Amino acid sequence: MRVAVIGVVGRLGRALVQALEDAPFTGPRGPIGWDQPEVELDALTADSIGVLLDRERPEAVIHTAAWTDVDGCARDPELAMRRNGTAVGELAVACAARGIDLIVVSTNEVFDGRRADGIAYLPEDPRNPINPYGAAKAEAERLAIAAYEAPGARGRLGIARTSWLYGPPGNDFPAKIARAALRARDAGTPLQVVADEIGVPTYTPDLAEAIVELLGADAVAPAGERWAIHHLVNGGRASRADWAREVLRVLGIDVPTVDVPASTWQRVSTPPLWGVLAPTPLPSGEPMRDWREAFAHAVPVLRRELGIG
Ligand SMILES: NC(=O)c1ccc[n+]([C@@H]2O[C@H](COP(=O)([O-])OP(=O)(O)OC[C@H]3O[C@@H](n4cnc5c(N)ncnc54)[C@H](OP(=O)(O)O)[C@@H]3O)[C@@H](O)[C@H]2O)c1
Known part of the structure; x- marks a missing residue:
């Protein structure tokens, strides 16, 4: 199967290329990788991406590229909508016109995070984004579904929502919180950790494998359906504070922590406080492994990045 990945320079994109190279169904040439300037979200139209699709003739496209700077998106909601919303709709129109299967990577930030019953979000729960990044990603979902439901559309759409990504090349939440902890330890102060933002840390190599599994099993959407929403996250759930303490524990960084609310820091973008997706x-039939187990796998690379043995 010829599979194209959009956003191969990104954290998830590079994990996907690796997983697709290892997959038996992509053949000896492996996946096709696209990034800027070949695919430029700011200017993407169904016609412009159509030229690339007609030239390379993929049977499936995985769209991982996005403007992931949520504060940047909040400062320029129009550009966020263009890059993360309407560009995805255009891509979906082009793929559906050619009978190409499309997987669009989306986010827990399509939900408002206000539910207080402790129940994880299901794919069919109503979208209600509370920030421009989430609004654009929600619009991308809506436009992509409309494209695959339109008369004459062929192929199938999978929307793969996920949350709290980390993994190579690093400079992610574990690396940032570890650096903050080392600074706090050196300064003799406690580390403030956010206790009221809950989600599911998800390791990009695990997410990539799950997406490849969907493709390999022809399960982008169930047979006879045009589209499906998948929730692909590691197992369990954690607050940012839980995750921070796990990072400190496995790295052996001895510093006291103090729980604080997310509102302690003024941010341009408001994250959903309850961002827990129920895995599909x-x-x-094998669920993705628990987030702590996945994180243990990431630790050697994290140690190298931080220069701690
Ligand atoms: N990070 C998270 O915690 C998280 C959580 C839930 C869902 N997601 C979703 O998961 C997907 C992958 O995220 P990630 O963490 O792997 O992102 P990432 O590391 O920030 O990579 C984003 C990719 O998008 C490309 N890109 C950015 N702006 C672009 C533009 N204007 N035109 C074309 N390409 C552009 C980047 O290319 P350059 O490097 O060349 O700019 C890069 O390849 C995204 O759809 C994101 O919304 C992420």
Whole structure:
């Protein structure tokens, strides 16, 4: 199967290329990788991406590229909507016109995070984004579904929502919180950690494998359906504080922590406080592993990045 990945320079994109190279169904040439300037979200139209699709003739496209700077998106909501919303709609129109399967990577930030019953979000729960990044990603979902539901559309759409990504090349939440902890330790002060933002840390190599599993099992959407929403996250849930303490524990950084609310820091973008996605079943029946187990796997690379043995 010829598979194209958009956003191969990104954290998830590079994990996907690796997972697709290892997959038996992509053939000896492996996946096709696209990034800027070949695919430029700011100017993407169904016609412009159509030229690339007609030239390379993929049977499936995985769209991971996005403007992931949520504060940047909040400062320029129009540009966020263009890059993360309407560009995805245009891509979907082009793919559906050619019978190409499309997987669009989306986010827990399509939900408002205000539910207080402790129940994880299901794919069918209503979208209600509370920041421009989430609004654009929600619009991308809506436009992509409309494209695959339109008369004459062929192929199938999978929307793969996920949350709290980390993994190579680093400079992610574990690396940032570890650096903050080292600074706090050196200064003799406690580390403030956010206790009221809850989500599911998700390791990009695990997410990439799950997406590849969906493709390999022809399960982008169920047979006879035009589209499906998947929730692909590691197992369990954590507050930012839980995650921070796990990072400190496995790295052996001895510094006291103090729980604080997310509102302690003024941010341009407001994150949903309850960002827990209920994982959807994978074709193998095997759920993605628990987030702590996944994180243990990431620790050697994190140690190298931080220069601690
Ligand atoms: N990060 C998270 O915690 C998180 C959580 C939930 C969902 N997601 C979603 O998961 C997907 C992958 O995220 P990630 O963390 O791997 O993102 P990332 O590391 O920030 O990578 C983003 C990719 O998008 C490309 N890109 C950015 N702006 C672009 C533009 N204007 N035109 C074309 N390409 C552009 C980047 O290319 P350059 O490097 O060349 O700019 C890069 O390849 C995204 O759809 C994101 O919304 C992320």
